[in-house]
Amino acid sequence: MALAPGETSETFIREVDENLRRDQAEAVFKRYGKWIIAAAVLLLVAIAVWLFWKNQQAEQAAANSEQFSAILTDVGQGKSGTDIAQRLDTLAAEGNGSMTGAARLTSAALALQKSDRATASAQYKQIIEDKSVPQTVRDTATIRLTQLEFDTLQPQQVIERLSPLAVKDSAWYGSAGELTALAMIKANRKREAAALLNAVAADTNVPPSIRARAELLASGLAIPAAPAAR
Template sequence: MALAPGETSDTFIREVDENLRRDQAEAVFKRYGSWIIAAAVLLLVAVGGLLFWRSQQAQQAAANSEQFSSILTEVGEGKTSDDIARKLDVLAADSNGSMSGAARLTRAALALQKSDRATAITQYRTLMDDGDVPQTVRDTASIRLTQLEFDSLQPQQVIDRLAPLAVKDSAWYGSAGELTALAMIKANRRREAASLLTGIAADKNVPPSLRARAEQLAAGLSIPAAPAAAR
């Protein structure tokens, strides 16, 4: 094929290549065009659905937060009626994650105020084993449940349950450590209990009241802890 005046071989090859690519693209579109369009529509629908779902979730979370705040206000005013308990149950069912956990922890606390230990224990036990709530909520439930069940549990059951929390890098070191030490005392493992209590008394991250109590308990075992006041 002769070249047009002023046309180089490179220009000619590029034009041929572009025409070939265009012809191939048209052939592909003719063959798969409907599938390409359908895939694009599905992608748009999926993205739109995701954005809508996130918007709905945000609105629901805001509504749940307002409802929980309102319930806490009622509790602060001394209202501990069955109506509040029902509201908390509904909120726990309609929400998830930390909000559901907070509602259920509050429900358990209200049950204890009414001396309803059975309901509180049920709430704490189900929370402790619920993988859908944050670990902090599960840990809180574990501590509260152990406090309620302490007298009915074998010492080793307490020690095993609280083992992940009765360590220095845990936010629950003071509370879990104290319960663990008391279980060790019941099991006649006094030296281990004293060592744990001494560690609690010396840890500045533990609340002062817990540190002082740990010091007193260790002193009662005739194995002195470092004075909390000196720290």
């Protein structure tokens, strides 16, 4: 092919390269075009489904919050019958992790008001076993269940169950430490109990009421406790 006047070999090579690329692209599209279009459509459908799901989740969460608020209002007005329990069970089944935990904690509290320890215990156990419930809520249920079952558990069971919570960086250090120390006292491990109670009493992050009890318990073991803040 003769070059046009003023046309350089570089320009010619570039045009040939562009034509070749275009021909290759057309060949690829003819061969795989339907699959490319199908993949693009599937991607758009997947995005649409995800957006719809997120919207539904948000709407469901809002609806669950309204239901829970209405239940708490009824409880505040003195209602605590079968209807309330059923509504809480439904909310626990249909809600997300946080709402499920809140509904079950409320069910347990209402059961304890009626001295129904079996129902309260069952609610706490369901929270603890539900991995979708936030860990902080599951820890709360662990403390409540241990308080409920304390007299029926062996001391070592209490100590082992609460070992992840009876540490200084735990939000439940005060309660878990106190229960663990009581279990140690039952197991005749009084020196360990006193050391733990002293540590709880000295920790300013622990609520004053728990620190005061820890100081009192430690003093009863004839081992000086750190003074609790008043």
